[in-house]
């Protein structure tokens with residue numbers, strides 16, 4: 001009897017040991033690039049190598065970007081005779097291990113996409129019923145990141161399906177960031193903290209400021225539609241588990257001002273910063289925005305607190321994010337179609353983050369003000385903050401205790 005009890009105890013321990021995600025690999029939001037927004041399934045080996053080269057040449061690697069993630073369309077249409085996934089032999093003739101080696105040789109990390117359903121959203125072989133086998137393939141190719149989608153899942157239970165893949169990754173033994181992508185349909189912010197390292201919170205982004213583009217049963221969403229779609233989820237974010245506001249559309253056709261605001265907001269939201277543009281043809285202005293180290297450091301702040309909307313009066317969005325050392329990041333975004341003057345009186349506002357019990361007490365304390373996009377010192381909170389903000393542009397500042 002005693003033996004049986006001990007046996008059961010050991011079994012439970014083993015099961016528990018598997019039932020965990022890899023810890024310590026996404027303590028700040030992942031930074032990288034994903035192929036989908038620009039290339040959809042038109043991806044290939046040379047393109048991905050060129051992107052890796054651009055990470056280094058353009059200073060993106062220096063700025064902290066790390067992951068190069070191939071989205072849907074990297075696989076052959078069928079598994080091999082043993083049920084293994086294989087890379088599309090025309091698009092990726094050297095195979096995934098060789099591509100991973102190339103990316104690793106640049107000091108970067110490699111990500112792949114698959115789906116919890118029977119097929120991916122673009123109709124390639126999905127992982128349903130092959131989770132452990134696929135995780136072993138990824139591990140054997142030295143994959144560092146898995147984005148896991150939610151098409152063709154019938155009546156699958158989302159939490160269960162993502163736990164199965166998490167356990168498959170853990171069992172395969174290679175640490176991989178596990179990026180959950182079920183569009184927020186099953187409220188992953190309520191259950192995914194111990195399952196994945198990030199979870200998409202909405203359907204797919206598109207390159208516009210505040211539009212919705214319908215496709216029949218689903219829609220693509222502009223930047224502000226995505227920001228406004230979910231309420232009260234910020235408390236779910238923190239080191240190792242992030243709300244993912246989708247791959248960015250910076251450099252994909254919005255104005256430079258809109259790109260700046262988009263990038264600033266993804267940083268305030270502590271979202272993964274995953275570029276979605278063609279880095280081979282990116283403009284100097286796009287690269288300047290994407291490599292702004294001060295803005296990135298707001299996203300990467302080690303407290304991992306997601307920012308919040310403070311107010312939205314006269315179509316000026318004001319957002320705040322507590323940072324370490326009692327500093328704060330603050331954004332004023334001009335939603336108007338004309339430039340706007342601001343005149344912010346620090347003595348008239350009580351700024352507090354109730355969830356994290358932090359106060360920015362500008363009545364009592366004085367903070368210095370740094371303009372993060374224009375690299376200017378704007379004095380301190382002892383005087384009103386004044387300035388002009390262009391159409392859909394952002395004034396993003398860092399406040400530090402004097």
Ligand code: GLA
Pocket residue numbers: 036071072113120121122149181203204
């Ligand atoms: C879904 C995801 C997208 C992308 C495509 C690929 O729509 O949300 O991010 O991965 O599938 O088919």
